[in-house]
Amino acid sequence: MTGxxxxxxxxxxGQTQHVRGTLKSERQLILQAAVAAxxxxxxxxxxxxxxxxxxxxxxxxxxxxxxxLGIRDLKFHARSEIGGASAVAGVVAAAAVxxxxxxxHVLVATGWTAFSGxxxxxxxxxxxxxxxxxxxxxxxxxxxxxxxxxxVPMQHYALHANRWLHEYGDAREGMRDxxxxxxxxxNRNPSAYMFDRPLTAADYDDAPILVSPFKIFDACLExxxxxxxxxxxxxxxxxxxxxxxxxxxxxxxxxxxxxPHDLSSRPDVLGMGIAKAAPRAMAMAGVTVEDIDFAExxxxxxxxxxxxxxxxxxxxxxxxxxxxxxxxxxxxxxxxVNTHGGLLSHGHAVGxxxxxxxxxxxxxxxxxxxxxDPNVGLVTGYGDFGDGSIAIxxx
Amino acid sequence: MSxxxxxxxxxxxxxxxxxxxxxxxxxxxxxEGEFRVQRWESDGALEWPPHVMHGADQTESYxxxxxxxxxxxxxxxxxxxxxxxxxxxxxxxxxxVVDTDAGVRVLGNxxxxxxxxxECGQRMRGELVRAESGIPGVVxxxxxxxxxxxxRRAIQAECSG
Numbered sequence: 131m132t133g134x135x136x137x138x139x140x141x142x143x144g145q146t147q148h149v150r151g152t153l154k155s156e157r158q159l160i161l162q163a164a165v166a167a168x169x170x171x172x173x174x175x176x177x178x179x180x181x182x183x184x185x186x187x188x189x190x191x192x193x194x195x196x197x198x199l200g201i202r203d204l205k206f207h208a209r210s211e212i213g214g215a216s217a218v219a220g221v222v223a224a225a226a227v228x229x230x231x232x233x234x235h236v237l238v239a240t241g242w243t244a245f246s247g248x249x250x251x252x253x254x255x256x257x258x259x260x261x262x263x264x265x266x267x268x269x270x271x272x273x274x275x276x277x278x279x280x281x282v283p284m285q286h287y288a289l290h291a292n293r294w295l296h297e298y299g300d301a302r303e304g305m306r307d308x309x310x311x312x313x314x315x316x317n318r319n320p321s322a323y324m325f326d327r328p329l330t331a332a333d334y335d336d337a338p339i340l341v342s343p344f345k346i347f348d349a350c351l352e353x354x355x356x357x358x359x360x361x362x363x364x365x366x367x368x369x370x371x372x373x374x375x376x377x378x379x380x381x382x383x384x385x386x387x388x389x390p391h392d393l394s395s396r397p398d399v400l401g402m403g404i405a406k407a408a409p410r411a412m413a414m415a416g417v418t419v420e421d422i423d424f425a426e427x428x429x430x431x432x433x434x435x436x437x438x439x440x441x442x443x444x445x446x447x448x449x450x451x452x453x454x455x456x457x458x459x460x461x462x463x464x465x466x467v468n469t470h471g472g473l474l475s476h477g478h479a480v481g482x483x484x485x486x487x488x489x490x491x492x493x494x495x496x497x498x499x500x501x502x503d504p505n506v507g508l509v510t511g512y513g514d515f516g517d518g519s520i521a522i523x524x525x
Numbered sequence: 526m527s528x529x530x531x532x533x534x535x536x537x538x539x540x541x542x543x544x545x546x547x548x549x550x551x552x553x554x555x556x557e558g559e560f561r562v563q564r565w566e567s568d569g570a571l572e573w574p575p576h577v578m579h580g581a582d583q584t585e586s587y588x589x590x591x592x593x594x595x596x597x598x599x600x601x602x603x604x605x606x607x608x609x610x611x612x613x614x615x616x617x618x619x620x621x622v623v624d625t626d627a628g629v630r631v632l633g634n635x636x637x638x639x640x641x642x643x644e645c646g647q648r649m650r651g652e653l654v655r656a657e658s659g660i661p662g663v664v665x666x667x668x669x670x671x672x673x674x675x676x677r678r679a680i681q682a683e684c685s686g
Binding site for chain 2: 269270272273274275276277278279280281282285288289290292293296297338339340341342392394395399
């Protein structure tokens with residue numbers, strides 16, 4: 131074992147509900163999730179002594195956490211700012227912090243008002259929307275992208291997707307399978323936004339293309355919600371015995387693509403940070419893809435799930451459509467993916483729900499989405515123009 | 526090319542930051558009908574977009590070189606909905622990344638009627654088209670006649686074969 135392997139554990143998890151329409155601020159939602167995580171960890175919020183801030187957000191600040199949670203002595207804080215890869219990267223950083231002995235209980239909390247926030251109600255022309263997205267390479271966005279109507283992630287990722295389809299062939303069936311699988315998982319999960327809305331293949335096929343090759347059902351939800359975890363020393367978790375099973379962080383890493391601030395000028399637009407991060411994380415945890423019982427993969431788009439399966443090494447490039455066929459990523463398949471419904475059908479807390487779900491699976495208390503006795507889970511984050519993060523959790 | 530917005534006010538495409546010193550020589554070139562990209566003095570490498578430091582050797586001296594707007598499609602996105610009012614009147618339109626013959630990638634639009642049949646590898650030629658209140662932008666068009674890309678010719682040859 132290398133790095134921080136198995137010296138850190140996820141002690142507590144917390145979530146708010148996913149809604150479309152809230153009067154609460156992002157700060158309130160995130161603090162509420164943090165309080166829930168501390169309660170689940172059976173510690174007082176005052177015991178938290180480190181905070182990893184997630185994504186480029188103004189609120190909450192580290193001072194907000196100290197004041198609102200009654201933190202007695204904040205010994206460490208840092209920010210992870212790689213879009214949707216930030217939550218898992220933050221958990222990885224938290225594991226390193228507790229393994230070093232700098233702090234005992236690290237809070238990693240995030241969320242947003244993706245539905246109700248001011249930026250969604252604005253148009254790109256107002257300037258608010260593009261500022262709120264926080265994509266890197268601001269001068270390229272302003273001087274090159276915006277004048278050609280390249281404004282939102284769906285369009286940026288289309289440049290990656292269309293090149294991938296050109297080099298490796300049609301993947302519409304794979305994209306459909308990922309979308310339908312996520313919805314089926316959400317349909318068993320009362321906390322999922324799409325719990326009571328089934329999706330059929332005909333619904334998917336009949337939906338129009340918004341930006342080639344993406345349909346509405348290829349894209350994640352925009353909801354208001356937050357989620358948080360408390361990462362502590364594994365030895366503390368073992369001694370405390372708050373839950374039947376300790377969930378260890380066996381390994382973790384982040385990775386960045388070449389030319390991380392721009393897609394169109396990247397020599398290989400198919401390059402993704404997860405391809406660099408996955409081998410590091412698996413080596414730390416002492417596992418291979420064969421050992422993974424389930425995967426909670428960041429799913430801003432169906433095609434990103436397919437690409438992560440390829441770049442992590444579950445299959446070769448161009449083979450993910452065949453890999454997910456026949457229910458392989460479904461509940462009863464060989465590699466269940468996004469058992470809670472994912473960003474596609476559960477809700478969007480910028481990937482932290484994926485960590486929460488993985489922990490619940492490994493504890494055995496995932497309720498209606500519980501798999502039969504999983505032991506090793508993999509969680510990813512994907513952000514900005516292909517930054518990647520990965521954590522290997524086990525019980 | 527401006528259009529009336531909701532209350533009759535003209536709507537134009539987003540304007541770049543004309544005051545950005547890193548891009549100023551490029552914008553000056555556009556005004557003169559040239560697409561100029563960064564050229565590092567240390568090794569002659571061309572770079573687009575421009576950066577303040579050469580990633581290959583951390584040098585900081587550069588000039589500018591005009592490049593022809595010819596090349597092949599590296600990737601594209603056909604937009605059936607727009608996220609800016611100016612483009613809302615032009616859907617479906619494409620964002621096209623062209624691998625230019627000069628060796629740098631250039632982003633532009635394609636408003637050609639064949640936009641829904643764009644293919645990677647398709648040869649394109651670019652024009653600098655001036656927006657009414659802004660500076661020129663690149664519009665790409667298929668270099669060959671509509672409907673006769675190399676792929677299509679090969680398919681047609683096979684079918685008639």
